[in-house]
Amino acid sequence: MTKVKINGNGSLLVPDCVTIPFITGDGVGVEITPAMRRVVDEAVRKCYGGKWRIDWLEVLAGQKAYDMSGVYLPEATMAAFREYHIGIKGPLTTPVGGGIRSLNVALRQDLDLYVCQRPVRWFRGIASPVLRPDWVNMVIFRENTEDIYAGIEWEAGSAEAHKFFNFLQQEMGVDKIRFPETSSFGVKPVSKEGSERLIVAACRYALEHGLPSVTLVHKGNIMKFTEGGFKRWGYEVAQKEFAQEISSGRLVINDCIADAFLQNALLRPKDYSVVATLNLNGDYISDMLAAQVGGIGIAPGANINYHTGNAIFEATHGTAPDIAGKNKANPCSIILSAVMMLEYLGWNEAAGCVVNAIETIFDRKMATVDLARFMENGMALGTKEFADELVRIIDGVSV
Ligand code: NAI
Secondary structure, rough: OOOEEEOOOOEEEEEOOOEEEEEEEEEEHHHHOOOOOOOHHHHHHHOOOOOOOOEEEEOOOOOOHHHHHHOOOHHHHHHHHHHOOOEEEEEOOHHHHOOOHHHHHHHHHHHHEEEEEEEEEOOOOOOOOOHHHHHHHHEEEEEEEOOHHHHEEEOOOOOHHHHHHHHHHHHHOOOOOOOOHHEEEEEOOHHHHHHEEEEEHHHHHHOOOOOEEEEEEEEOOOOOOOOOHHHHHHHHHHHHOOOHHOOOOOEEEEEEEEHHHHHHHHHOHHHHOEEEEEEHHHHHHHHHHHOOOHHHHHEEEEEOOOOOOOOEEOOOOOOOOOOOOOOOOOOHHHHHHHHHHHHHHOOOHHHHHHHHHHHHHHOOOEEEEHHEEEOOEEEEEEEEEEHHHHHHHHHHOOO
């Protein structure tokens, strides 16, 4: 077992053989995760000829964990992610029932993975609802720990909601709640530190990848202190940390109100490169952009803490119970998430090799059924056969 080491500044020291804990996931996870491992192993073998390699370590979560140990998220799994810093996961069923946190939210919160990073790009051959999907090429930095996702809310009619309303009315002088007896309440915490660390990570990413701008997307015209604060703190911290890059024009910081952004991202997506935004906006924006380039089956994601180096890469879709076990699932979301992981490790050749194979397979009009059915003369492959073909393409590449 060989671990990535994290230096004080969050940079990584990666051994030649790196242990990567992985969660297979529920539903289609059983099909897409092995497909991802085969493709990644082949790319790493092809590029580094055995000098560098991944030692996969399965850790349990979700239904499989529950069936084997009686808990959905065993402490051993959390411990492995803490110890090895970098991992990858398939989708997990959120257990139904009061008091059970979403497993994904639990992982993000426990490891304080404050950046939800979602690159969105189009692959030639993939059907899209927009005329120019090739204009979509953005990386979304969604704040992952604050906002109304903090889970502070009270149901209408509960004693807590009543108490909270009384506090607002009596202590805070709030008189604008129209139907207090039937109102539920939620709290939206947005902090300076939380906003700053997300925005600094977005700026660093833009600079390291030669991307021209970071757009702060917010609804500060309405929520002046939370979303407006995000924008103000964003400009301030960018100016403080990256003054030289901004004055030389290497980095442009701008902002856009969320509703205008949703319109602009459809009409002139070329205007945007790196996008930094709050949790709820980021949730909507990531899925809308994913739909422009082929949908959730192909949209990768990562949850990262750039200070501790901890990162979990993940398929962004759910367990797809309607197609689970049918060899129909598209493994591209988790494969492209693994590409992000390889890039994070600095194994850029292997990452590029997988991306090239995906470009090639789509050029040959081969895809899983969710994408093939919209391609002219598309050939639908099963999950396993799609991975087989990617492995064949990678094997045939001269490096
Ligand atoms: P879902 O993403 O599982 O499915 C929505 C639709 O997209 C379905 O028609 C499904 O067949 C299709 N789809 C999803 N992934 C696909 C793939 N790889 N290839 C082809 N088609 C695909 O969302 P749903 O049905 O709302 O949730 C099912 C379960 O997944 C729930 O328990 C939910 O809590 C969980 N979930 C887990 C997530 C995670 O672990 N990150 C994220 C979203 C949902």
